Amino acid sequence: MKSDLQSIRDAYAEILLELGSQHPELVVLDADGARTHRTEQFGRAYPERFFDLGIAEQNTVAVAAGMASAGKVPVATMFANFAALRALEQIKTLISYPRLNVKIVGGYAGVSDGPDGPTHHCLMDLAAIRALPNMVVLTPSDTNAVRASMVAALRHRGPMYIRLVYGTFGTYHQAGCDLRVGRGTILAEGQDVTILASGPVLDEVMLAREFLQKSGIAARVVDLFSIKPLDDTLILQSALETGTLVTVEEHSVIGGIGEAVASLVSAHFPVPVERLGYPDRHLESAPYSALVDRYGPSAAAIVRGVERAMARKHGA
Protein backbone atom coordinates (compact mmCIF):
# COMPACT_ATOMS: atom_id res chain seq x y z
CA MET A 1 0.00 0.00 0.00
CA LYS A 2 2.48 2.59 1.14
CA SER A 3 5.36 3.13 -1.25
CA ASP A 4 8.29 5.55 -1.17
CA LEU A 5 7.61 9.11 -0.12
CA GLN A 6 6.55 11.39 -2.96
CA SER A 7 6.32 15.15 -3.27
CA ILE A 8 2.84 16.63 -3.51
CA ARG A 9 3.87 19.67 -5.51
CA ASP A 10 6.01 17.73 -7.97
CA ALA A 11 2.95 15.61 -8.66
CA TYR A 12 0.92 18.80 -9.09
CA ALA A 13 3.40 20.25 -11.59
CA GLU A 14 3.45 17.00 -13.57
CA ILE A 15 -0.30 16.66 -13.86
CA LEU A 16 -0.66 20.33 -14.84
CA LEU A 17 1.76 19.78 -17.70
CA GLU A 18 -0.06 16.67 -18.79
CA LEU A 19 -3.48 18.36 -18.68
CA GLY A 20 -2.09 21.36 -20.53
CA SER A 21 -1.56 19.27 -23.64
CA GLN A 22 -5.06 17.77 -23.45
CA HIS A 23 -7.00 20.93 -22.61
CA PRO A 24 -6.22 23.97 -24.79
CA GLU A 25 -8.68 26.05 -22.73
CA LEU A 26 -6.64 25.46 -19.55
CA VAL A 27 -4.76 28.55 -18.35
CA VAL A 28 -2.58 28.69 -15.26
CA LEU A 29 -2.26 31.75 -13.05
CA ASP A 30 0.13 32.29 -10.19
CA ALA A 31 0.86 35.12 -7.78
CA ASP A 32 4.65 35.16 -7.52
CA GLY A 33 4.65 31.51 -6.55
CA ALA A 34 5.63 29.98 -9.88
CA ARG A 35 8.80 28.57 -8.38
CA THR A 36 7.16 27.70 -5.07
CA HIS A 37 4.20 25.89 -6.61
CA ARG A 38 6.20 24.55 -9.58
CA THR A 39 3.77 26.15 -12.02
CA GLU A 40 6.82 27.52 -13.86
CA GLN A 41 7.03 24.16 -15.59
CA PHE A 42 3.61 24.75 -17.14
CA GLY A 43 4.72 28.30 -17.93
CA ARG A 44 7.75 27.08 -19.85
CA ALA A 45 5.69 24.60 -21.85
CA TYR A 46 2.73 26.93 -22.50
CA PRO A 47 3.95 30.51 -22.11
CA GLU A 48 0.88 31.93 -23.87
CA ARG A 49 -1.37 30.26 -21.28
CA PHE A 50 0.57 31.11 -18.15
CA PHE A 51 0.33 34.35 -16.18
CA ASP A 52 2.32 35.30 -13.12
CA LEU A 53 0.35 38.23 -11.74
CA GLY A 54 2.75 39.07 -8.95
CA ILE A 55 2.11 39.44 -5.26
CA ALA A 56 -1.53 40.34 -5.76
CA GLU A 57 -3.85 37.49 -4.82
CA GLN A 58 -7.09 39.46 -4.94
CA ASN A 59 -6.36 40.61 -8.47
CA THR A 60 -5.28 37.11 -9.46
CA VAL A 61 -8.55 35.58 -8.30
CA ALA A 62 -10.59 38.30 -10.06
CA VAL A 63 -8.54 37.97 -13.26
CA ALA A 64 -9.24 34.23 -13.18
CA ALA A 65 -12.96 34.99 -12.93
CA GLY A 66 -12.75 37.30 -15.94
CA MET A 67 -10.94 34.64 -17.94
CA ALA A 68 -13.53 32.02 -17.03
CA SER A 69 -16.31 34.38 -18.12
CA ALA A 70 -14.59 34.46 -21.51
CA GLY A 71 -14.45 30.67 -21.84
CA LYS A 72 -11.07 29.78 -20.35
CA VAL A 73 -10.57 27.26 -17.56
CA PRO A 74 -8.20 29.02 -15.18
CA VAL A 75 -6.27 27.16 -12.53
CA ALA A 76 -5.17 29.87 -10.10
CA THR A 77 -2.43 28.64 -7.81
CA MET A 78 -1.53 30.60 -4.70
CA PHE A 79 -0.62 30.11 -1.09
CA ALA A 80 -3.81 28.69 0.43
CA ASN A 81 -3.59 31.30 3.16
CA PHE A 82 -3.70 34.22 0.74
CA ALA A 83 -6.12 32.71 -1.73
CA ALA A 84 -8.71 31.52 0.76
CA LEU A 85 -8.38 34.28 3.32
CA ARG A 86 -7.07 37.43 1.66
CA ALA A 87 -8.99 36.91 -1.57
CA LEU A 88 -12.01 35.27 0.04
CA GLU A 89 -14.45 37.99 -0.96
CA GLN A 90 -13.29 37.89 -4.58
CA ILE A 91 -13.83 34.13 -4.54
CA LYS A 92 -17.30 34.64 -3.07
CA THR A 93 -18.49 37.42 -5.37
CA LEU A 94 -16.75 36.65 -8.65
CA ILE A 95 -16.46 32.85 -8.62
CA SER A 96 -18.85 31.20 -6.18
CA TYR A 97 -21.82 33.51 -6.86
CA PRO A 98 -21.70 33.40 -10.69
CA ARG A 99 -20.59 29.71 -10.59
CA LEU A 100 -17.60 30.45 -12.80
CA ASN A 101 -15.40 27.59 -13.90
CA VAL A 102 -12.31 28.58 -11.90
CA LYS A 103 -10.09 26.18 -10.00
CA ILE A 104 -8.34 27.73 -7.02
CA VAL A 105 -5.39 25.63 -5.91
CA GLY A 106 -4.22 26.53 -2.42
CA GLY A 107 -0.63 25.46 -1.87
CA TYR A 108 1.22 25.22 1.42
CA ALA A 109 -2.06 24.57 3.22
CA GLY A 110 -2.22 23.50 6.85
CA VAL A 111 1.10 23.84 8.62
CA SER A 112 3.15 22.65 5.65
CA ASP A 113 4.93 26.01 5.61
CA GLY A 114 5.76 25.33 9.26
CA PRO A 115 8.95 27.32 9.79
CA ASP A 116 7.44 30.49 8.30
CA GLY A 117 5.08 30.63 11.24
CA PRO A 118 1.44 31.60 11.82
CA THR A 119 1.46 34.34 9.15
CA HIS A 120 1.81 31.57 6.58
CA HIS A 121 0.08 28.67 8.30
CA CYS A 122 -3.38 28.05 6.91
CA LEU A 123 -5.69 26.20 9.27
CA MET A 124 -8.97 27.98 8.61
CA ASP A 125 -9.37 27.93 4.84
CA LEU A 126 -11.86 25.06 4.80
CA ALA A 127 -14.06 26.87 7.30
CA ALA A 128 -14.19 29.87 4.98
CA ILE A 129 -14.47 28.14 1.62
CA ARG A 130 -16.93 25.44 2.68
CA ALA A 131 -19.46 28.14 3.52
CA LEU A 132 -19.47 29.45 -0.04
CA PRO A 133 -22.35 28.10 -2.17
CA ASN A 134 -21.47 26.26 -5.40
CA MET A 135 -17.88 25.55 -4.33
CA VAL A 136 -16.49 22.03 -4.62
CA VAL A 137 -13.65 21.40 -2.17
CA LEU A 138 -11.11 18.61 -2.63
CA THR A 139 -8.30 17.67 -0.22
CA PRO A 140 -6.02 15.18 -1.97
CA SER A 141 -4.05 12.99 0.42
CA ASP A 142 -1.18 11.72 -1.72
CA THR A 143 0.44 12.25 -5.10
CA ASN A 144 -1.97 9.96 -6.94
CA ALA A 145 -4.89 11.76 -5.33
CA VAL A 146 -3.37 15.08 -6.43
CA ARG A 147 -3.34 13.86 -10.00
CA ALA A 148 -6.88 12.52 -9.66
CA SER A 149 -8.08 15.80 -8.16
CA MET A 150 -6.84 17.81 -11.13
CA VAL A 151 -8.43 15.37 -13.56
CA ALA A 152 -11.66 15.70 -11.57
CA ALA A 153 -11.27 19.49 -11.62
CA LEU A 154 -11.15 19.57 -15.40
CA ARG A 155 -14.07 17.15 -15.65
CA HIS A 156 -16.24 19.25 -13.33
CA ARG A 157 -17.70 22.47 -14.70
CA GLY A 158 -17.86 24.99 -11.89
CA PRO A 159 -15.89 26.57 -9.08
CA MET A 160 -13.50 24.43 -7.10
CA TYR A 161 -10.95 24.77 -4.33
CA ILE A 162 -8.18 22.19 -4.20
CA ARG A 163 -6.19 22.18 -1.01
CA LEU A 164 -2.58 21.07 -1.22
CA VAL A 165 -0.56 20.36 1.90
CA TYR A 166 2.99 20.32 0.60
CA GLY A 167 5.55 17.78 1.68
CA THR A 168 6.59 14.23 0.94
CA PHE A 169 4.15 11.60 2.03
CA GLY A 170 3.40 7.91 1.55
CA THR A 171 1.20 6.86 -1.34
CA TYR A 172 -2.05 5.06 -0.60
CA HIS A 173 -4.08 5.48 -3.77
CA GLN A 174 -3.31 3.53 -6.93
CA ALA A 175 -1.57 5.29 -9.78
CA GLY A 176 -4.22 6.46 -12.23
CA CYS A 177 -6.97 6.13 -9.63
CA ASP A 178 -10.27 7.75 -10.55
CA LEU A 179 -11.39 9.87 -7.60
CA ARG A 180 -14.70 11.64 -7.95
CA VAL A 181 -16.31 14.77 -6.61
CA GLY A 182 -18.54 13.69 -3.72
CA ARG A 183 -16.89 10.30 -3.31
CA GLY A 184 -14.62 9.01 -0.56
CA THR A 185 -12.53 5.85 -0.66
CA ILE A 186 -12.16 3.06 1.89
CA LEU A 187 -8.42 2.48 2.16
CA ALA A 188 -8.48 -0.12 4.93
CA GLU A 189 -11.32 -2.20 6.34
CA GLY A 190 -12.26 -2.48 10.00
CA GLN A 191 -15.44 -2.87 12.03
CA ASP A 192 -14.70 -1.20 15.39
CA VAL A 193 -14.25 2.42 14.42
CA THR A 194 -13.94 4.52 11.26
CA ILE A 195 -11.17 7.02 10.83
CA LEU A 196 -12.25 9.67 8.32
CA ALA A 197 -9.13 11.35 6.95
CA SER A 198 -8.70 14.49 4.89
CA GLY A 199 -5.44 15.52 3.22
CA PRO A 200 -2.03 13.93 3.66
CA VAL A 201 -2.54 12.70 7.21
CA LEU A 202 -2.53 9.05 6.16
CA ASP A 203 1.02 8.26 7.29
CA GLU A 204 -0.01 9.10 10.85
CA VAL A 205 -3.41 7.45 10.47
CA MET A 206 -1.95 4.18 9.21
CA LEU A 207 0.67 4.13 11.93
CA ALA A 208 -2.08 4.58 14.51
CA ARG A 209 -4.17 1.88 12.85
CA GLU A 210 -1.30 -0.59 13.03
CA PHE A 211 -0.78 0.20 16.72
CA LEU A 212 -4.50 -0.15 17.48
CA GLN A 213 -4.62 -3.46 15.67
CA LYS A 214 -2.15 -4.88 18.18
CA SER A 215 -4.54 -4.05 20.97
CA GLY A 216 -7.40 -5.67 19.09
CA ILE A 217 -9.09 -2.58 17.60
CA ALA A 218 -9.84 -2.86 13.90
CA ALA A 219 -10.12 0.60 12.40
CA ARG A 220 -11.64 1.30 9.01
CA VAL A 221 -9.82 4.10 7.21
CA VAL A 222 -11.65 6.35 4.74
CA ASP A 223 -9.99 9.03 2.67
CA LEU A 224 -12.76 11.58 2.35
CA PHE A 225 -11.05 13.45 -0.56
CA SER A 226 -14.19 15.44 -1.39
CA ILE A 227 -14.98 17.79 1.50
CA LYS A 228 -17.80 19.53 -0.33
CA PRO A 229 -19.88 17.76 -1.33
CA LEU A 230 -19.21 15.11 1.31
CA ASP A 231 -19.76 11.44 0.60
CA ASP A 232 -22.81 11.32 2.89
CA THR A 233 -23.61 7.72 2.05
CA LEU A 234 -20.17 6.37 2.85
CA ILE A 235 -19.94 8.36 6.09
CA LEU A 236 -23.39 7.30 7.32
CA GLN A 237 -22.75 3.72 6.28
CA SER A 238 -19.48 3.78 8.25
CA ALA A 239 -21.30 5.25 11.26
CA LEU A 240 -23.83 2.45 11.04
CA GLU A 241 -21.30 -0.32 10.56
CA THR A 242 -18.59 0.75 13.02
CA GLY A 243 -20.60 2.74 15.56
CA THR A 244 -18.17 5.62 16.00
CA LEU A 245 -16.16 8.04 13.88
CA VAL A 246 -12.82 9.80 14.29
CA THR A 247 -12.04 12.67 11.91
CA VAL A 248 -8.43 13.57 11.15
CA GLU A 249 -7.45 16.71 9.31
CA GLU A 250 -4.73 19.30 9.02
CA HIS A 251 -7.09 22.14 9.83
CA SER A 252 -8.51 23.87 12.87
CA VAL A 253 -11.11 21.83 14.70
CA ILE A 254 -13.39 24.78 13.94
CA GLY A 255 -15.07 24.64 10.56
CA GLY A 256 -13.22 21.71 9.05
CA ILE A 257 -14.26 18.15 8.22
CA GLY A 258 -14.83 17.28 11.87
CA GLU A 259 -17.67 19.75 12.09
CA ALA A 260 -18.96 18.78 8.64
CA VAL A 261 -19.09 15.10 9.59
CA ALA A 262 -20.53 15.80 13.05
CA SER A 263 -23.26 17.93 11.54
CA LEU A 264 -24.12 15.19 9.02
CA VAL A 265 -24.32 12.31 11.50
CA SER A 266 -26.11 14.36 14.14
CA ALA A 267 -28.92 14.92 11.64
CA HIS A 268 -29.19 11.34 10.40
CA PHE A 269 -27.48 8.78 12.60
CA PRO A 270 -25.89 10.17 15.76
CA VAL A 271 -22.81 8.25 16.84
CA PRO A 272 -19.84 9.50 18.90
CA VAL A 273 -17.54 11.64 16.75
CA GLU A 274 -14.02 12.53 17.88
CA ARG A 275 -12.63 15.49 15.95
CA LEU A 276 -8.87 15.60 15.57
CA GLY A 277 -7.14 18.55 14.01
CA TYR A 278 -5.41 21.67 15.26
CA PRO A 279 -6.48 23.63 18.32
CA ASP A 280 -8.21 27.01 18.07
CA ARG A 281 -5.04 29.05 18.37
CA HIS A 282 -2.23 30.51 16.30
CA LEU A 283 0.80 28.23 16.45
CA GLU A 284 4.50 29.02 16.09
CA SER A 285 7.43 28.55 13.74
CA ALA A 286 8.75 25.01 13.73
CA PRO A 287 9.54 22.18 11.33
CA TYR A 288 6.47 20.48 9.92
CA SER A 289 6.84 17.23 11.82
CA ALA A 290 7.41 19.07 15.10
CA LEU A 291 4.16 20.99 14.63
CA VAL A 292 2.26 17.80 13.82
CA ASP A 293 3.68 16.09 16.91
CA ARG A 294 3.07 19.00 19.25
CA TYR A 295 -0.26 20.39 18.08
CA GLY A 296 -1.70 18.19 15.40
CA PRO A 297 -3.17 14.78 14.69
CA SER A 298 0.00 12.73 15.21
CA ALA A 299 -0.27 8.95 15.31
CA ALA A 300 -0.23 9.12 19.13
CA ALA A 301 -3.05 11.69 19.14
CA ILE A 302 -5.05 9.54 16.73
CA VAL A 303 -4.62 6.47 18.98
CA ARG A 304 -5.89 8.50 21.95
CA GLY A 305 -8.77 9.84 19.85
CA VAL A 306 -9.77 6.35 18.77
CA GLU A 307 -9.63 5.13 22.36
CA ARG A 308 -11.91 7.98 23.44
CA ALA A 309 -14.27 7.18 20.59
CA MET A 310 -14.35 3.49 21.53
CA ALA A 311 -15.03 4.33 25.16
CA ARG A 312 -17.91 6.63 24.21
CA LYS A 313 -19.28 4.04 21.84
CA HIS A 314 -19.40 1.56 24.67
CA GLY A 315 -20.97 4.09 26.98
CA ALA A 316 -17.98 4.49 29.25
Next chain:
Amino acid sequence: MTVVAKDREILVRQLSERASLLRCHTLRMIYQCGKGHYGGALSAAEIVAALYFHELRIRSYQPDWPERDRFVLSKGHAAPVWYAALAECGFFPISWLETFKQMGSRLQGHPDMTKTPGVDMTSGALGEGLSAGVGIALAQRIDDSPSRVYVLMGDGEMQEGCVWEAILAAAHNRLGNLVAIVDRNGLQVDGPTERIVGLGSLITKFRAFEWQAIEVDGHDIEELLTALDQARRVSDRPTAIVARTTKGKGVSFMEGRTEWHSNTLDASQLSQALAELGDLPCEE
Protein backbone atom coordinates in the same frame (compact mmCIF):
# COMPACT_ATOMS: atom_id res chain seq x y z
CA MET B 1 -21.13 71.59 -43.10
CA THR B 2 -19.82 68.33 -44.62
CA VAL B 3 -21.92 65.19 -44.72
CA VAL B 4 -19.57 63.56 -42.20
CA ALA B 5 -19.85 66.48 -39.80
CA LYS B 6 -23.60 66.54 -40.21
CA ASP B 7 -23.81 62.80 -39.50
CA ARG B 8 -21.70 63.26 -36.41
CA GLU B 9 -23.93 66.06 -35.19
CA ILE B 10 -26.98 63.87 -35.63
CA LEU B 11 -25.27 60.97 -33.84
CA VAL B 12 -24.31 63.17 -30.90
CA ARG B 13 -27.85 64.53 -30.63
CA GLN B 14 -29.34 61.04 -30.77
CA LEU B 15 -26.99 59.72 -28.10
CA SER B 16 -27.74 62.69 -25.92
CA GLU B 17 -31.46 61.96 -26.20
CA ARG B 18 -30.76 58.33 -25.38
CA ALA B 19 -28.96 59.41 -22.23
CA SER B 20 -32.04 61.38 -21.15
CA LEU B 21 -34.23 58.36 -21.84
CA LEU B 22 -31.92 56.17 -19.72
CA ARG B 23 -32.21 58.71 -16.91
CA CYS B 24 -36.01 58.59 -17.04
CA HIS B 25 -35.95 54.79 -16.89
CA THR B 26 -33.50 54.95 -14.01
CA LEU B 27 -35.69 57.29 -11.98
CA ARG B 28 -38.80 55.16 -12.48
CA MET B 29 -36.97 51.92 -11.69
CA ILE B 30 -35.51 53.13 -8.44
CA TYR B 31 -38.69 54.97 -7.45
CA GLN B 32 -40.87 51.86 -7.80
CA CYS B 33 -38.64 49.85 -5.51
CA GLY B 34 -38.46 52.54 -2.85
CA LYS B 35 -34.82 53.34 -2.40
CA GLY B 36 -31.71 53.14 -4.48
CA HIS B 37 -28.59 54.62 -6.00
CA TYR B 38 -29.77 57.58 -8.03
CA GLY B 39 -26.67 59.76 -8.06
CA GLY B 40 -24.10 57.41 -9.56
CA ALA B 41 -26.53 56.01 -12.13
CA LEU B 42 -27.47 59.47 -13.39
CA SER B 43 -23.84 60.59 -13.63
CA ALA B 44 -23.05 57.67 -15.95
CA ALA B 45 -25.91 58.09 -18.43
CA GLU B 46 -23.92 59.64 -21.31
CA ILE B 47 -21.10 57.13 -20.85
CA VAL B 48 -23.49 54.18 -20.99
CA ALA B 49 -25.38 55.70 -23.94
CA ALA B 50 -22.16 56.28 -25.90
CA LEU B 51 -21.08 52.70 -25.28
CA TYR B 52 -24.36 50.88 -25.84
CA PHE B 53 -25.79 52.88 -28.71
CA HIS B 54 -22.55 53.45 -30.58
CA GLU B 55 -19.24 52.00 -29.44
CA LEU B 56 -19.83 48.38 -28.42
CA ARG B 57 -19.97 45.59 -30.98
CA ILE B 58 -22.79 43.53 -29.49
CA ARG B 59 -25.85 41.63 -30.72
CA SER B 60 -28.95 41.75 -28.57
CA TYR B 61 -30.41 38.89 -30.61
CA GLN B 62 -27.30 36.80 -29.87
CA PRO B 63 -26.09 37.86 -26.40
CA ASP B 64 -23.41 35.14 -26.35
CA TRP B 65 -21.94 36.07 -29.75
CA PRO B 66 -18.32 34.99 -29.24
CA GLU B 67 -16.84 38.04 -30.97
CA ARG B 68 -18.77 40.57 -28.92
CA ASP B 69 -17.14 43.38 -27.00
CA ARG B 70 -17.43 43.02 -23.24
CA PHE B 71 -18.67 45.52 -20.72
CA VAL B 72 -18.08 45.27 -16.97
CA LEU B 73 -19.96 47.60 -14.63
CA SER B 74 -17.48 47.74 -11.80
CA LYS B 75 -19.60 50.40 -10.09
CA GLY B 76 -22.40 47.87 -9.96
CA HIS B 77 -24.70 50.11 -7.93
CA ALA B 78 -25.30 52.02 -11.17
CA ALA B 79 -27.06 48.90 -12.49
CA PRO B 80 -30.38 50.68 -13.29
CA VAL B 81 -28.86 52.85 -16.00
CA TRP B 82 -27.20 49.78 -17.52
CA TYR B 83 -30.38 47.69 -17.37
CA ALA B 84 -32.21 50.54 -19.08
CA ALA B 85 -29.65 50.51 -21.89
CA LEU B 86 -29.82 46.73 -22.23
CA ALA B 87 -33.61 46.88 -22.43
CA GLU B 88 -33.52 49.69 -25.00
CA CYS B 89 -31.01 47.63 -27.03
CA GLY B 90 -33.43 44.70 -26.99
CA PHE B 91 -31.64 42.27 -24.69
CA PHE B 92 -34.87 41.88 -22.74
CA PRO B 93 -38.33 43.50 -22.65
CA ILE B 94 -38.59 47.01 -21.24
CA SER B 95 -41.33 45.71 -18.93
CA TRP B 96 -38.64 43.86 -16.97
CA LEU B 97 -37.36 47.19 -15.70
CA GLU B 98 -40.38 47.41 -13.39
CA THR B 99 -39.20 44.27 -11.61
CA PHE B 100 -35.84 45.74 -10.58
CA LYS B 101 -34.79 44.40 -7.16
CA GLN B 102 -38.11 42.60 -6.63
CA MET B 103 -38.32 38.98 -5.50
CA GLY B 104 -37.86 36.67 -8.47
CA SER B 105 -36.59 39.41 -10.80
CA ARG B 106 -33.91 38.82 -13.40
CA LEU B 107 -32.64 42.31 -12.53
CA GLN B 108 -30.69 42.15 -9.28
CA GLY B 109 -29.61 45.15 -7.23
CA HIS B 110 -26.10 44.61 -8.56
CA PRO B 111 -25.38 42.89 -11.90
CA ASP B 112 -25.68 39.09 -11.99
CA MET B 113 -24.36 37.39 -15.13
CA THR B 114 -26.38 34.26 -14.45
CA LYS B 115 -29.71 36.10 -14.46
CA THR B 116 -29.63 39.02 -16.87
CA PRO B 117 -29.22 38.74 -20.66
CA GLY B 118 -26.40 40.99 -21.82
CA VAL B 119 -24.62 40.97 -18.47
CA ASP B 120 -21.31 39.18 -19.01
CA MET B 121 -19.77 39.65 -15.59
CA THR B 122 -21.18 39.69 -12.10
CA SER B 123 -20.04 42.82 -10.29
CA GLY B 124 -20.76 45.41 -7.70
CA ALA B 125 -18.49 44.53 -4.83
CA LEU B 126 -16.41 47.63 -5.42
CA GLY B 127 -12.83 47.47 -6.60
CA GLU B 128 -13.05 44.21 -8.53
CA GLY B 129 -14.38 45.00 -11.98
CA LEU B 130 -11.12 46.16 -13.49
CA SER B 131 -9.40 42.92 -12.44
CA ALA B 132 -12.15 40.92 -14.12
CA GLY B 133 -11.70 43.12 -17.19
CA VAL B 134 -7.99 42.31 -17.21
CA GLY B 135 -8.87 38.60 -17.18
CA ILE B 136 -11.29 39.00 -20.08
CA ALA B 137 -8.75 41.03 -22.05
CA LEU B 138 -6.07 38.37 -21.49
CA ALA B 139 -8.48 35.64 -22.61
CA GLN B 140 -9.28 37.63 -25.76
CA ARG B 141 -5.59 37.96 -26.47
CA ILE B 142 -5.04 34.19 -26.15
CA ASP B 143 -7.82 33.70 -28.68
CA ASP B 144 -6.47 36.41 -30.97
CA SER B 145 -9.93 37.95 -30.79
CA PRO B 146 -10.73 41.42 -32.16
CA SER B 147 -13.04 42.01 -29.17
CA ARG B 148 -12.44 44.76 -26.66
CA VAL B 149 -13.26 45.19 -22.97
CA TYR B 150 -14.77 48.30 -21.39
CA VAL B 151 -14.92 48.65 -17.62
CA LEU B 152 -16.94 51.45 -16.06
CA MET B 153 -15.60 52.33 -12.64
CA GLY B 154 -16.59 54.72 -9.93
CA ASP B 155 -13.99 57.15 -8.65
CA GLY B 156 -14.64 56.26 -5.01
CA GLU B 157 -13.87 52.59 -5.62
CA MET B 158 -10.37 53.59 -6.65
CA GLN B 159 -9.64 53.70 -2.94
CA GLU B 160 -9.70 49.87 -3.04
CA GLY B 161 -6.21 48.38 -3.25
CA CYS B 162 -7.18 45.68 -5.74
CA VAL B 163 -7.84 48.38 -8.35
CA TRP B 164 -4.18 49.30 -8.33
CA GLU B 165 -3.14 45.67 -8.62
CA ALA B 166 -5.27 45.54 -11.75
CA ILE B 167 -3.87 48.83 -13.10
CA LEU B 168 -0.34 47.42 -12.75
CA ALA B 169 -1.29 44.10 -14.34
CA ALA B 170 -3.05 45.76 -17.30
CA ALA B 171 -0.04 47.95 -18.08
CA HIS B 172 2.43 45.11 -17.59
CA ASN B 173 0.51 42.95 -20.03
CA ARG B 174 0.11 45.85 -22.49
CA LEU B 175 -3.62 45.36 -22.78
CA GLY B 176 -4.46 47.64 -25.67
CA ASN B 177 -7.88 45.96 -25.84
CA LEU B 178 -8.86 47.25 -22.39
CA VAL B 179 -10.53 50.59 -21.66
CA ALA B 180 -11.31 51.77 -18.14
CA ILE B 181 -13.77 54.63 -17.89
CA VAL B 182 -13.83 56.37 -14.54
CA ASP B 183 -17.06 58.15 -13.65
CA ARG B 184 -15.31 60.97 -11.81
CA ASN B 185 -18.30 62.47 -10.04
CA GLY B 186 -16.22 63.33 -7.00
CA LEU B 187 -18.65 62.04 -4.40
CA GLN B 188 -18.85 58.89 -2.33
CA VAL B 189 -21.21 57.79 0.45
CA ASP B 190 -19.51 59.79 3.19
CA GLY B 191 -18.85 62.93 1.16
CA PRO B 192 -16.46 64.31 -1.47
CA THR B 193 -13.73 61.83 -2.44
CA GLU B 194 -11.13 64.51 -1.90
CA ARG B 195 -12.26 64.96 1.69
CA ILE B 196 -12.50 61.21 2.52
CA VAL B 197 -9.30 59.87 0.94
CA GLY B 198 -8.25 62.14 -1.91
CA LEU B 199 -7.61 60.61 -5.31
CA GLY B 200 -5.91 63.71 -6.70
CA SER B 201 -5.18 63.73 -10.40
CA LEU B 202 -6.23 60.37 -11.79
CA ILE B 203 -4.82 61.38 -15.17
CA THR B 204 -1.37 61.81 -13.63
CA LYS B 205 -1.70 58.56 -11.76
CA PHE B 206 -2.80 56.51 -14.78
CA ARG B 207 0.03 57.97 -16.86
CA ALA B 208 2.52 57.17 -14.11
CA PHE B 209 1.26 53.59 -14.31
CA GLU B 210 1.92 53.65 -18.07
CA TRP B 211 -1.62 53.86 -19.32
CA GLN B 212 -2.90 56.15 -22.04
CA ALA B 213 -5.06 58.57 -20.07
CA ILE B 214 -7.65 60.94 -21.52
CA GLU B 215 -9.73 63.42 -19.57
CA VAL B 216 -13.18 64.34 -20.86
CA ASP B 217 -16.39 66.01 -19.81
CA GLY B 218 -18.40 62.88 -19.08
CA HIS B 219 -21.65 64.53 -20.12
CA ASP B 220 -20.26 65.68 -23.48
CA ILE B 221 -21.02 62.95 -26.00
CA GLU B 222 -18.65 64.39 -28.60
CA GLU B 223 -15.74 64.29 -26.15
CA LEU B 224 -16.61 60.75 -25.06
CA LEU B 225 -16.76 59.50 -28.67
CA THR B 226 -13.45 61.14 -29.50
CA ALA B 227 -11.81 59.55 -26.46
CA LEU B 228 -13.20 56.11 -27.35
CA ASP B 229 -11.79 56.54 -30.89
CA GLN B 230 -8.45 57.53 -29.42
CA ALA B 231 -8.48 54.43 -27.19
CA ARG B 232 -8.90 52.18 -30.22
CA ARG B 233 -5.91 53.76 -31.93
CA VAL B 234 -3.45 52.69 -29.20
CA SER B 235 -2.70 48.98 -29.16
CA ASP B 236 0.25 48.62 -26.79
CA ARG B 237 -1.28 50.13 -23.65
CA PRO B 238 -4.62 50.14 -21.89
CA THR B 239 -6.59 53.38 -21.96
CA ALA B 240 -8.20 55.20 -19.06
CA ILE B 241 -10.90 57.74 -19.83
CA VAL B 242 -11.38 59.92 -16.80
CA ALA B 243 -14.85 61.35 -17.29
CA ARG B 244 -15.60 64.40 -15.16
CA THR B 245 -19.26 64.12 -14.23
CA THR B 246 -21.87 65.51 -11.88
CA LYS B 247 -23.45 63.08 -9.49
CA GLY B 248 -27.22 63.13 -9.93
CA LYS B 249 -26.83 64.84 -13.34
CA GLY B 250 -30.04 66.02 -14.96
CA VAL B 251 -32.11 66.41 -11.81
CA SER B 252 -31.58 69.83 -10.28
CA PHE B 253 -32.13 68.87 -6.66
CA MET B 254 -29.84 65.83 -6.90
CA GLU B 255 -26.90 67.35 -8.75
CA GLY B 256 -23.69 67.35 -6.74
CA ARG B 257 -25.41 66.28 -3.55
CA THR B 258 -23.93 63.44 -1.51
CA GLU B 259 -27.26 62.44 0.01
CA TRP B 260 -28.53 61.33 -3.41
CA HIS B 261 -25.91 58.58 -3.63
CA SER B 262 -28.69 56.38 -2.28
CA ASN B 263 -32.01 57.83 -1.27
CA THR B 264 -35.80 57.79 -1.58
CA LEU B 265 -37.91 59.96 -3.92
CA ASP B 266 -41.47 61.00 -3.19
CA ALA B 267 -44.09 61.21 -5.93
CA SER B 268 -43.85 64.98 -6.45
CA GLN B 269 -40.07 64.82 -6.59
CA LEU B 270 -40.33 62.08 -9.21
CA SER B 271 -42.69 64.23 -11.32
CA GLN B 272 -40.37 67.19 -11.05
CA ALA B 273 -37.31 65.09 -11.91
CA LEU B 274 -39.00 63.51 -14.92
CA ALA B 275 -40.22 66.91 -16.10
CA GLU B 276 -36.68 68.28 -15.96
CA LEU B 277 -35.55 65.38 -18.16
CA GLY B 278 -38.31 65.92 -20.71
CA ASP B 279 -40.51 63.19 -19.20
CA LEU B 280 -39.64 60.68 -21.88
CA PRO B 281 -42.18 57.87 -22.06
CA CYS B 282 -40.86 54.45 -21.14
CA GLU B 283 -43.38 52.23 -22.93
CA GLU B 284 -42.25 49.68 -25.47
